[in-house]
Amino acid sequence: MVPPLALDIDGTLTTSTGRIDPRVFELLPAWDAPIVFATGKAFPYPVALAHFLGRDEHVIAENGGVTHVAGETTILGDPDAAWAVVEAFRERGGEIGWGDGDTVNRWRETEVALSIDADEALLREVAAAAGGDVEVVDTGYAFHVKSPAVSKGRGLRRAADLLEIEPGSFVAIGDSENDVSTFGVAGESYAVANADAAAREAADVVLAESYMDGTAGVLADLRARRGDDE
Structure with missing residues (x-):
């Protein structure tokens, strides 16, 4: 079989x-x-x-x-922790990158996805400051801010x-x-x-x-x- x-x-x-x-x-x-x-x-x-x-x-x-x-x-996962990182990223000038009417994240329940054109270095710096509550995964199509669990x-x-x-x-x-x-x-x-x-x-x-x-x-x-x- x-x-x-x-x-x-x-x-x-x-x-x-x-x-x-x-x-x-x-x-x-x-x-x-x-x-x-x-x-x-x-x-x-x-x-x-x-x-x-x-x-x-x-x-x-x-x-x-x-x-x-x-x-x-x-x-599973903690969407609040992911969004907190993304909001801190935006406060420092970062952009999610999907434009108006973001359907990439509209139905997302446990993480946040950012455009592959987002400022990766800044995103990883902000995520690292969260003390291990989140990680950034690069899938080649987006940066995913998610729980490491x-x-x-x-x-x-x-x-x-x-x-x-x-x-x-x-x-x-x-x-x-x-x-x-x-x-x-x-x-x-x-x-x-x-x-x-x-x-x-x-x-x-x-x-x-x-x-x-x-x-x-x-x-x-x-x-x-x-x-x-x-």
């Missing part, structure tokens, strides 16, 4: 321009094992993706701040427990430092070629192909492996 999957979204299921690759709708609906979508995006995004794929809504959102698996939702990896352990699956049976695919904890939980881990240095260092395999090209190749190999086993 094919293994359960823990899949990042941005940079992993997308094209280089940030669009969902259409192969997602060819390859994932019929995958005959659980799929957990693990992302830094707010809760509604992975739920919507699972819904339109016809998959069970097994998701880890906000870098582990929100999990929804087997119908059970768990919210939550991660995608911890979310995957919880998901595996609720699904009654061994965490080590999962195959994880991702592209950035927020996937490192997921790679540490899954039995196999793959970093697509566009992955950052942290993800590449943590993965079992660094793929030769980028974005969904790399992910599609892994899925094909896993199916072929199943055929060999049968």
Whole structure:
């Protein structure tokens, strides 16, 4: 049988321009094992993706701040601490960077995401002054101000427990430092070629192909492996 999957979204299921690759709708609906979508995006995004794929809504959102698996939702993290850091950042001239009508954070429950164009040095300085209550994670698409007590990896352990699956049976695919904890939980881990240095260092395999090209190749190999086993 094919293994359960823990899949990042941005940079992993997308094209280089940030669009969902259409192969997602060819390859994932019929995958005959659980799929957990693990992302830094707010809760509604992975739920919507699972819904339109016809998959069970097994998701880890906000870098582990929100999990929804087997119908059970768990919210972790301290959004007040994250917002306090962001407000201090703004008082010192920093900008969140999304402009008016910020939909990036509108439905975010446990953290704050800032544009990748935000002043990283200032943001990290302000976060460090918070004394360990928050951390800044660079996903390549945004800077996430979040509780260090939550991660995608911890979310995957919880998901595996609720699904009654061994965490080590999962195959994880991702592209950035927020996937490192997921790679540490899954039995196999793959970093697509566009992955950052942290993800590449943590993965079992660094793929030769980028974005969904790399992910599609892994899925094909896993199916072929199943055929060999049968």
